[in-house]
Structures are given as C-alpha cells and as structure tokens.
Amino acid sequence: MTPVAAxxxxxxxxxxxxxxxxxTAAAVGPxxxxxxxxxxxxxxxxxxxxxxxxxxxxxxYRELILVSGAHDRAIDLLAKxxxxxxxxxxxxxxxxLACIDKVPVSGKIRQAxxxxxxxxxxxxxxxxxxxxxxYYIRGLVNLFYDAIIFNRVRHGVSDLEEALRLQRLSPPRPxxxxxxxxxxxxxxxxxxxxxxxxxxxEGLALMPDNEELAKRVxxxxxxxxxxxRIALDxxxxxxxxxxxxxxxxxTLGLR
Numbered sequence: 001m002t003p004v005a006a007x008x009x010x011x012x013x014x015x016x017x018x019x020x021x022x023x024t025a026a027a028v029g030p031x032x033x034x035x036x037x038x039x040x041x042x043x044x045x046x047x048x049x050x051x052x053x054x055x056x057x058x059x060x061y062r063e064l065i066l067v068s069g070a071h072d073r074a075i076d077l078l079a080k081x082x083x084x085x086x087x088x089x090x091x092x093x094x095x096x097l098a099c100i101d102k103v104p105v106s107g108k109i110r111q112a113x114x115x116x117x118x119x120x121x122x123x124x125x126x127x128x129x130x131x132x133x134x135y136y137i138r139g140l141v142n143l144f145y146d147a148i149i150f151n152r153v154r155h156g157v158s159d160l161e162e163a164l165r166l167q168r169l170s171p172p173r174p175x176x177x178x179x180x181x182x183x184x185x186x187x188x189x190x191x192x193x194x195x196x197x198x199x200x201x202e203g204l205a206l207m208p209d210n211e212e213l214a215k216r217v218x219x220x221x222x223x224x225x226x227x228x229r230i231a232l233d234x235x236x237x238x239x240x241x242x243x244x245x246x247x248x249x250x251t252l253g254l255r
Contacts, residue, residue, distance in 0.1 A: 058094035
C-alpha cells in the first residue's frame with residue numbers, strides 16, 4: 001500500500017462512528033483515546049462473550065464504553081448476549097443498563113425507545129427471579145415517563161415499593177438509600193409531599209450520612225423541586241456503575 005493510500009485508510013477509520021470501527025486491537029478512536037483503550041474494550045467483550053451472565057464484568061465494560069461514547073457498540077453486543085441468554089437476569093440487566101447509559105446523549109424520541117427497551121429487559125429479569133435491584137432500576141426508569149400520554153410514574157412507585165419491601169428483608173446497607181431516594185421522588189411527582197418527606201426521612205434515619213437524602217429532607221419549595229427535577233432529568237446521566245453493590249452481589253443472589 002502506498003503512503004498516500006495508507007493515510008486515506010487511516011483517515012477513513014478515524015472518521016467512522018465508534019460503533020463501526022474495526023474490532024481489532026489496532027482500532028483507533030476518534031477522540032484521542034489512550035493507545036490501550038480498544039484492546040481493553042476487546043478484552044472485556046471477550047470476557048462477556050464467554051460469560052454473559054456477569055454483572056461485574058458488564059459494569060466494568062459499560063464504564064469503559066462511557067469514555068468513548070461507543071454506546072451503540074455496547075448495546076449491539078449486549079443485545080445479542082441477552083437474546084442468547086434469556087435465562088440470565090444479569091444478561092438482561094447488562095443490556096438495560098447500557099440502554100440507560102445512552103439516554104443522556106440521545107434525542108427525545110430515542111430516549112423514549114431506550115427507556116422502553118430497558119423496561120422490557122428488566123421485566124424479563126424480574127420474571128426470571130424478582131430481586132430488589134431489578135425492581136429498583138425498573139422503577140427508577142418508569143419515573144422518567146411523566147408525560148400525560150405516557151405517564152408511568154405510578155408504575156415506577158409500585159416497583160419501588162416492591163423494591164423497598166424486598167430490601168427490608170435484609171439488614172440495612174448504604175446502597176439501600178437509592179430506593180428511599182427514588183421512592184420519595186416518585187411520591188413527590190405524584191404530588192404527595194408528606195409521603196415523600198416521610199420516605200426520605202425514614203431513609204435518612206437509617207443512613208444519616210447520605211447527602212442526597214439529607215438534601216430532600218431539609219429543602220423546601222423551589223429548592224426541593226429543582227433537586228428532584230434534576231435527579232429525574234433524562235439529559236443527566238444516571239449512575240449505573242453498581243459500584244456500591246458489587247461486593248454484595250452474591251448476597252443478592254447475583255454475580
């Protein structure tokens with residue numbers, strides 16, 4: 001290949017969307033990524049193909065994908081793995097979380113479609129075996145659907161109430177705060193402020209160091225409104241790293 005031809009090929013690869021770039025260790029990202037970035041992506045993809053039912057590997061993979069924004073690449077892979085492993089809670093959840101990761105960088109219609117896919121996959125996970133984590137994630141996603149025609153806030157509250165019921169069967173853990181926060185936010189969206197405050201206060205009594213619960217308990221009026229609205233703004237990224245629960249996966253019956 002002549003030097004000119006080689007240059008043209010390199011430029012073409014750099015201009016391709018990340019999801020379309022060659023799946024080789026020599027692939028070069030378009031945003032000045034570290035030289036070892038794509039080899040790391042490929043290694044984690046190989047791990048997932050070998051073991052699609054690992055939330056831990058899925059979390060590491062999705063965190064890496066966030067660096068380049070190669071969301072379509074991740075969704076395509078995880079959809080194939082989830083379809084192949086319909087019996088795996090973790091495979092369904094990995095795809096749902098990848099869809100959630102893409103929501104903030106998508107247009108409104110695409111956001112709605114990604115949310116619907118996440119809900120469907122989480123519903124499949126719950127059908128395999130109900131867990132507080134899957135109810136929590138599905139409930140949180142439902143809270144974002146607050147338009148008059150497609151309002152799913154009550155569905156979200158119902159899911160979060162079930163998540164709370166299930167997590168109350170085990171000793172309090174720091175990550176349990178997420179359910180109290182989300183359920184209180186759901187009550188707030190239903191315009192039931194006393195119930196919202198009661199839920200946040202109950203959570204804060206169990207986890208007094210949680211800043212998000214403290215904000216909601218102590219704020220009033222417009223300040224409280226903005227706190228909840230920002231938390232449920234689809235243009236803001238939701239933390240899907242699972243970092244707070246990875247050490248407890250076995251206790252939760254997950255891996």
